[in-house]
Amino acid sequence: MNYYERHIGDYVRDTAHLTMLEHGAYTLLMDRYYATEAGIPADQAHRLARARTREEKAAVDAVLLEFFTRTDGIWTKRRIEQEIEKAQAKINAAKENGRKGGRPKRVKKTDEGETQQKPSGLSAGSENETQQKAHQAPDTRHQSTTSLQQAASETQPETGQAVAAAAAPPDAVTERALQLVLLLRNRGAALQTGDPRVRSWAERGVTDAQALQALEIAQQRRHDAADPRPINAGYLDVFLPEVIAAPAGRSPPRDGPMTREESRRIAAGSRLSDFREACAAEQRGQHDDHDSRTIDGSATRLLG
Template structure:
């Protein structure tokens, strides 16, 4: 057990008469009992409590005699045994809840990857940390249809990852934990955020990149940001490329360019007067342009 409930009112009522030394002994014994889920070995009680002096040994003996019962396998506590039994009974349900939570997070990541892919296909590139609700709203607006349900089946199929073997996931998690330690964060490869990042395929380089981009954030933020950006990168790489155009469209000719071309067609006589050879320029005006109506006189 990594934790246990400590009801302050009950503890204060049952231990109000203990000395400060005996309080410390009782706490050490409880921590040991729950951590090992086993009774206190009778021949190790003093050593487990770091009792060296006669007063310390006497405090250990007093606490054991009052709150524990000596059995064949060590000193027992009825309250501790009950709590450990409840913990073990609830362990399968707790494991199922954790697995369900991981599955929900996995589906949420896949959903976001689908949304990013579909938006890119329509020319929209939202920020990696855009909330999912905003992605849904944006996609509904650009497609003109309701996308509250999962998007197209082919996109879903692209981004449904094959299950990662546990051994490979644990190897990735260890590499991520080492990368975080290099950034000054003491974290275990068995922590849930690290395992989720490893399962999502995040690399140590991506986590380090997030730590440098967000130095004031905690490690969990770096891992979640790396998961989102990794999913976005995968979605971008898997998105189909646009079809090549048949050819470049002819650029429209500006009026200035047309005027320069007309000037090239003008010749001059011996006196330097212009000679308009093109019929539309015979009187010095380009008759292909619409006539501007004259303003009425006052």
């Protein structure tokens, strides 16, 4: 296929949370999928999306995990498969129509009293000609003669080492880090797939329950301080050690959010030094310029 419909409303609705790198990775993967009419080989995903840096590879992995399904080493997408099937049906119907001689001949009516038929819009004498291009994709004067399918498969010259690194599938730590990003993003956290702090959580074996509990504590701190800023990895990173070290009897987060009283009790148990460290880490992550009065004021309300 050298053309496919892109419904902007549907795309924006499903991808509004993606970063710029993730948008680019998603577009490149879809273009490749449509051009070859085949899924994305898992061991070639990074190379086909032209991902070289760690951040670019993380963006490709995040998009694949969220929008594609991996089966027998191939990443597939149901919506794209449906669009390819519909396009193939139209192409096959057009071919069959061409073999039968194109449009059926019009039967001339001999009744002189009949009202003259509406003009067909075709030039005189061309009504019965075989349709030459029954399913032609949009064309432009500036389009290259090289087909999109060939262009999609071409890559810049690479060394053997670079090809091997790009073709390597995501390791277990990277895959776990991406799962944590998707889990916490859906609950309102502002995390990036390439953040090294998120990767460290995966390396330390942070569970879903621990990550969600730390997020709830952080959200309660924001609420008590009337602070509208998003919760980033630096802010969460200070609360996680306390959550991980909590006694085994402490209840993990439930399906619904904790009550304000429960969150206040957990948040109040945090040391003032931890809270100061959380604020400092967040300032380093967002480059915000707030003075110490904001930190002291928030800490007083929490411990009072």
